[in-house]
Amino acid sequence: MTPSAFEFSFNRTAAMVRRYWYLLISSWPRLLDLVYWPAVQMLMWGFLQTYVSQNSGYFANAAGVFIGAVLLWDILFRGQLGFSISFLEEMWARNLGNLMMSPLRPAEFISALMIMSIVRLSIGMIPVTFLAIAFFGFNLWSMGLALAAFFVNLILTSWAIGIFVAGLLLRNGLGAESMAWTIMFLFLPLTCVYYPVAVLPGWLQYVAWSLPPTYVFEGMRALLIDHVFRADLMLEALAFNVVLFALAVFAFLRLLTSARTQGTLLQGAD
């Protein structure tokens, strides 16, 4: 059978995952860095929550809403960063030419980056969730199936954004690197991580409801404050995620084609 662009090889995907794994374990400061900032964030918001709940009846009844928000936000943010940093490693190492000239397909490359985003997220977040139990008695794992629904939706959004950023990096080179670090912060105010959507001006609420993570954070508040799991919100988030993911893949392929036209895949081409 003639190899085609649509072929998918688990072997080649595994090769890329192995490459990123070697990279990750070759540097203990990088491993530590995965845990450091999520832990600092969680502690800061946890203490703030403790302080606020001592002075407000509403927050006293909404135990863990800030810690829950910061942990779920970190799934979204670290998921995208884990994807984008693995991709950036190829650019920093000037290895893209080697990969693009190899039989590796874009779908295999993206799959490896998605797997690594989960690996990096697990290394960073799992210890922090146990810290949250130890310091504040907040058990993210007790959300059970709801947590699984939150996670699936947040990681899908993070991958979609990661795929789009990878396309921008292919097309524009390291000049677009800052996008990888900052793009997700645009989602921080719009997806209402720490406050309800109702707080936003009316017109901005339409924007917020077009972003899948908004449904997750509203769902989290419904669970923690009203003790209700809103499956409807999760299904709506999933529908928006399917559209967002498809748009991201489409944009990535267009940007890759444009990178071939502009000659940015081979840095230093004369």
Added chain:
Amino acid sequence: MDLESPAAIAVDKLVKRYKAATAVDGISFQLPPGSITGLLGGNGAGKTTTIAMIMGLVSPTEGSVSVLGAQMPKQRYRVLHRMNFESPYVDMPMRLTVRQNLSVFAQLYGVADIAGRIAQLAADLDLADFLDRPAGKLSAGQKTRVSLAKSLLNKPDVLLLDEPTASLDPDTADWVRTHLERYRAETGATILLASHNMNEVERMCERVIIMKKGRVEDDDTPARLLTRYSRETLEDVFLDVARGRDREVMA
């Protein structure tokens, strides 16, 4: 060299424009299977862009490139597993050891016996002493040898080399050339070699394509080029072309 078979690499009226600049300007050539061809030209002559289009990394503005019968870049996945390249414009990931780097690429190329192939290349290219050293801690010469090993992992039918002996001392460079010649003789691979080293091209290549400002200025065997330009070395021929001396006057 197999002159009867279809070309291993066929470049036809190839043009690459970047906005106002024309990097490659309507070049054509065909490389028969098993041939070894040198691509010469000064900086900005269009060599790297030409090689990038042959590899499918850059899309032509006009014209076509086919490698082993596949149109590049559209049909690249039909042939990428049968090609490889070495270039100073790409690196190996620095923090991975040489062995890790090579084994990852071997898996990407679907090499059957990865450990055996790495051991063989380590012996052939004298990599054994630093196989387990991070790629970032190698000397420039060692990096070039590792890059060359990567380019030979899948025993390619088409091998594209961009300055393969840059940064190597004369002894190692000579040794690498011998290895490439042996590889070509044993496998019948087609090799296209871009180089600034005229001695290297004169020694290894049976054909030389000289580029200037994106065009093919001359294309012949080293011996015929020397005769035509009445020069004793390819370096003098290159200088004649680079400096625009009229070759009929020279003759």
